Amino acid sequence: MDVKPCKSSWYVGASSLALLTFAAYFSTFQNLYIWDDDLYLTQNPYLNDFDGLKRLWFDVEAMLQYYPMVFSSFWIENKIWGLDPAGYHVTNVLIHCMNVVLLWRILVFLEIKGSWLAAAIFAIHPVQVESVAWITERKNLLSGFFLFLSLYSFLRFYKPVQPSESNIRKTKIWSIYGLSILLFLCALLSKTVTCTLPAIILLIFWWKENRICKEVVFLTIPFFVVGLCFAFLTAWLEKYHAGALGPDWDFSVLDRFLIAGRALWFYIGKLIFPSPLIFIYPRWIIDDSIWWQYVYPLAFLALICLFWLLRNRIGRGPLAGILFFSGTLFPALGFFNVYPMLFSFVADHFQYIACIGVIVIFSSGLVRVMDRLQPFLHWGVVISLLMLLGSLTWFQSHIYKNVFSLWTDTIKKNPGAWLAHNNLGVEYESLGKMSLAISSFETSLQYKPDFHMAHYNLGNIYKKLGKFKDSVSPYRKALEINPNYYQAHFNLGYAYQSLGQLGDSIESYEKALAINPGYFKAQFNLGNAYRDLGRLEEAMEIYEEARAVNSVFYVTHFNLGNTYRDLGRLEEAVESYKIALVSKPDHLLSLINMGNVLNQLNKNQLAVNALSRAIELSPDDTNARYSLGVVYAKTGQLEKARKAFEAILRLEPNDLKAKNELNKMR
Numbered sequence: 001m002d003v004k005p006c007k008s009s010w011y012v013g014a015s016s017l018a019l020l021t022f023a024a025y026f027s028t029f030q031n032l033y034i035w036d037d038d039l040y041l042t043q044n045p046y047l048n049d050f051d052g053l054k055r056l057w058f059d060v061e062a063m064l065q066y067y068p069m070v071f072s073s074f075w076i077e078n079k080i081w082g083l084d085p086a087g088y089h090v091t092n093v094l095i096h097c098m099n100v101v102l103l104w105r106i107l108v109f110l111e112i113k114g115s116w117l118a119a120a121i122f123a124i125h126p127v128q129v130e131s132v133a134w135i136t137e138r139k140n141l142l143s144g145f146f147l148f149l150s151l152y153s154f155l156r157f158y159k160p161v162q163p164s165e166s167n168i169r170k171t172k173i174w175s176i177y178g179l180s181i182l183l184f185l186c187a188l189l190s191k192t193v194t195c196t197l198p199a200i201i202l203l204i205f206w207w208k209e210n211r212i213c214k215e216v217v218f219l220t221i222p223f224f225v226v227g228l229c230f231a232f233l234t235a236w237l238e239k240y241h242a243g244a245l246g247p248d249w250d251f252s253v254l255d256r257f258l259i260a261g262r263a264l265w266f267y268i269g270k271l272i273f274p275s276p277l278i279f280i281y282p283r284w285i286i287d288d289s290i291w292w293q294y295v296y297p298l299a300f301l302a303l304i305c306l307f308w309l310l311r312n313r314i315g316r317g318p319l320a321g322i323l324f325f326s327g328t329l330f331p332a333l334g335f336f337n338v339y340p341m342l343f344s345f346v347a348d349h350f351q352y353i354a355c356i357g358v359i360v361i362f363s364s365g366l367v368r369v370m371d372r373l374q375p376f377l378h379w380g381v382v383i384s385l386l387m388l389l390g391s392l393t394w395f396q397s398h399i400y401k402n403v404f405s406l407w408t409d410t411i412k413k414n415p416g417a418w419l420a421h422n423n424l425g426v427e428y429e430s431l432g433k434m435s436l437a438i439s440s441f442e443t444s445l446q447y448k449p450d451f452h453m454a455h456y457n458l459g460n461i462y463k464k465l466g467k468f469k470d471s472v473s474p475y476r477k478a479l480e481i482n483p484n485y486y487q488a489h490f491n492l493g494y495a496y497q498s499l500g501q502l503g504d505s506i507e508s509y510e511k512a513l514a515i516n517p518g519y520f521k522a523q524f525n526l527g528n529a530y531r532d533l534g535r536l537e538e539a540m541e542i543y544e545e546a547r548a549v550n551s552v553f554y555v556t557h558f559n560l561g562n563t564y565r566d567l568g569r570l571e572e573a574v575e576s577y578k579i580a581l582v583s584k585p586d587h588l589l590s591l592i593n594m595g596n597v598l599n600q601l602n603k604n605q606l607a608v609n610a611l612s613r614a615i616e617l618s619p620d621d622t623n624a625r626y627s628l629g630v631v632y633a634k635t636g637q638l639e640k641a642r643k644a645f646e647a648i649l650r651l652e653p654n655d656l657k658a659k660n661e662l663n664k665m666r
Contacts, residue, residue: 261297
């Protein structure tokens with residue numbers, strides 16, 4: 001299965017890998033968006049304009065993770081085909097296809113037996129579906145692309161030699177070395193797990209040369225420095241920005257050792273027998289007092305020792321492969337807090353690059369065995385293997401068709417996946433299936449009673465149904481678990497306000513604003529609560545703060561105008577109504593109230609203009625006609641006033657106010 005490095009065989013090998021990849025993932029082109037795609041893409045405000053793109057590059061906290069290369073690719077695609085998911089899925093498959101070809105060329109360059117077969121398995125192994133079919137995992141694909149290019153550039157710059165070969169190397173082209181560093185930086189800006197590249201380079205040189213010369217070590221120092229800087233940044237963001245901090249991540253060093261050992265064997269197991277593949281795997285219970293949990297890490301260490309002892313007999317390749325596998329996985333083995341540890345210690349996409357180490361060991365050994373077979377048997381084994389993997393990948397891809405297929409499949413295979421139950425409930429809620437949503441949230445809480453989001457979502461359902469009293473308890477439970485969840489404080493305040501408990505409502509809104517001072521919704525509703533209590537000065541101050549945060553929401557200006565009016569600050573009231581009408585020119589109440597205030601200010605013609613405009617917008621509105629009649633009567637235009645009041649009685653024959661005004665005029 002090795003392809004000779006001639007031009008024609010290069011095309012044949014690359015084309016066959018590309019066709020194989022596209023055939024296996026063709027069904028993903030019809031898939032829709034799934035989990036986290038909204039955060040990364042469909043509801044990402046930074047993808048709309050150039051200012052957003054600058055924010056993605058120069059603000060490390062703009063998103064939960066600092067991966068500007070990934071978001072830049074989404075930004076560009078958003079300008080080409082908008083939010084059509086097909087384009088993003090095609091791009092994912094295309095990048096994966098390029099990664100497959102790059103991997104093959106690197107393996108050929110390193111003279112690894114079975115290089116084409118290894119690349120083919122990497123292309124269509126079903127554990128890769130999560131990385132390819134999930135748009136958000138563009139970070140895996142893009143980081144892999146730049147990692148392969150960086151590694152290939154470094155190897156072209158400084159090729160490892162066998163001990164039997166001359167140690168005199170050709171003149172180095174330093175621009176290629178600089179290109180390798182630049183590509184490594186691009187990989188880190190796509191996903192920080194690629195920080196292991198310099199260790200991979202040293203491992204390759206040890207494998208090929210049975211030593212690591214000082215020159216290679218010095219050449220990798222810039223890689224290590226840059227990689228460690230990004231690693232520390234990502235670790236900090238995961239803890240203090242993404243929220244990977246608290247009791248759910250509180251593990252001792254020994255616990256993390258047990259998690260890592262079990263995870264390593266888990267990933268090997270999924271490569272050997274990829275069933276069942278689950279989007280969210282069960283989270284293991286780690287207990288350092290249980291003896292058998294030590295078997296996993298000790299057995300893996302024993303495997304490394306065995307390969308070390310046999311290195312002179314079977315070669316250094318198997319040891320290099322298993323060290324590549326474990327070393328590349330190291331950032332995701334549990335030694336560092338990452339947010340997904342909240343619900344699972346493992347995920348298929350974590351081993352997108354790492355699986356190469358095990359695949360190469362397998363494919364190289366298989367080809368050595370098959371070389372002893374007849375050619376038809378040789379090809380029969382290869383074709384059968386690839387057809388099996390391709391079929392599994394094809395069917396696995398359908399699970400990622402949409403959010404419902406994803407979450408229902410996850411729950412079917414892992415009934416205790418509390419996050420899946422919660423997220424399925426969110427989808428039911430969006431479709432208006434409230435009873436199913438309630439059931440999903442309650443099931444989520446059965447498995448994880450301290451999941452604050454499920455409590456919060458349950459409260460939202462009751463709020464939507466108008467059951468404000470029932471929503472109070474879920475919101476309060478959510479806040480007992482996470483007191484800093486300002487959205488829950490806001491919704492609790494809304495529930496209290498709807499129940500007429502204005503004091504409690506104000507307290508909740510103020511807590512929300514203490515956590516997030518710029519939270520406009522809380523400012524606006526707090527102003528309403530103060531106003532309802534008659535605390536007009538405080539309402540005015542809050543409305544003014546809300547207006548500074550969101551200057552285009554016309555209701556804020558309208559409410560502020562009403563507050564100014566009630567405080568006797570009539571000129572300021574008129575200005576607020578005018579600003580409200582700039583944002584919403586057809587806002588009827590702003591026109592009517594402004595007309596009434598202008599009447600109080602004796603600006604009669606302006607009042608007539610405002611009220612006439614209100615009647616044009618809503619000819620059946622009796623309030624506008626009544627106010628206009630009052631203005632006409634005040635200015636002595638009695639005939640016009642009479643017509644205004646008579647028009648009201650034609651619309652509402654029993655309108656007492658209009659009758660009284662007409663009686664006064666007789």
